[in-house]
Amino acid sequence: MKTLLSGLAIAITFFAFIPYIKSIISGHTRPHVFSWIIWGSTTLIVFFAQLQDGAGIGAWPIGVSGVITLLVAWLAYRYRADYSITRTDQIFMLMAILSLPLWYFTANPLWAVILLTFVDLLGFGPTFRKAFYLPYQENIGFFSLFALRNLLVVLALEHYSVTTTLFPAATGFACVLLIMLIVQRRYSFSR
Structure with missing residues (x-):
């Protein structure tokens, strides 16, 4: 059953x-480059931390997502999407980079996952800001699928701990909040 759930989560990812x-290539969606760099970096590091803590096959959708997320960051840069970088964005990236020595020196993936989850959630900041002002430049269906995907990831985990569940649960919840913001802002714009 765990293999099926993990496979379904990977399929939803694709x-x-x-x-x-x-949508990025056609110019309809203009993701914030720095958010996607942060998300790709943190997602890959969390993937390795989850594997170390025994997440097993449930971690694979996170790893696949990390690689594709970095591809989206490159495409966003390549197609001249939103790549305004604020001081806050730079701080988020620095925090993501600093999580690696934290993991190394504590020899415990939990601290890295806690920091990376925090950084990943902060990485939503530029996208939330952009969605507030330009709600039609974000794709609700995409974030809806990722909310579902993260639920499936949690269900597919072979070992449940804070290290294995925190990241997918928190990012799934952030996706739901972003969807709610986009819907509310689109409603406000249409009035």
Whole structure:
């Protein structure tokens, strides 16, 4: 059953990313480059921390997502999406980079996952800011699929601990909040 849930989560990852990537290339979606760099970096590091803590096959959708997320960051840069970088964005990136020595020196992936989850959630900041002002430049379906994907990731984990569940649960919840913001702002714009 865990293998099926993990496979379904990976399929949803591809299903979500393919139209999102097409939308970037066509110019309809303009993701914030720095958010995607932060998300890709943190997601890959969390993937390795989850593997170390025994997440097993449930971690694989996170690893696949990390690689594709870095591809989205490159596409956002390549197609001249939103790559305004604020001082806050730089601080988020620095925190993500600093999580590696924290993990190394504590020899415990939990602290890295806690810091990376925090950084990943902060990485939503530029996208939340952009969605507030330009709600039609974000894709609700994409973030909806990722909320579902993260639920499946949690269900597919072979070992449950804060290290293995915190990241997918928190990022899934952040996706739901972003969807709610986009819907509310689109409603406000349409009035």
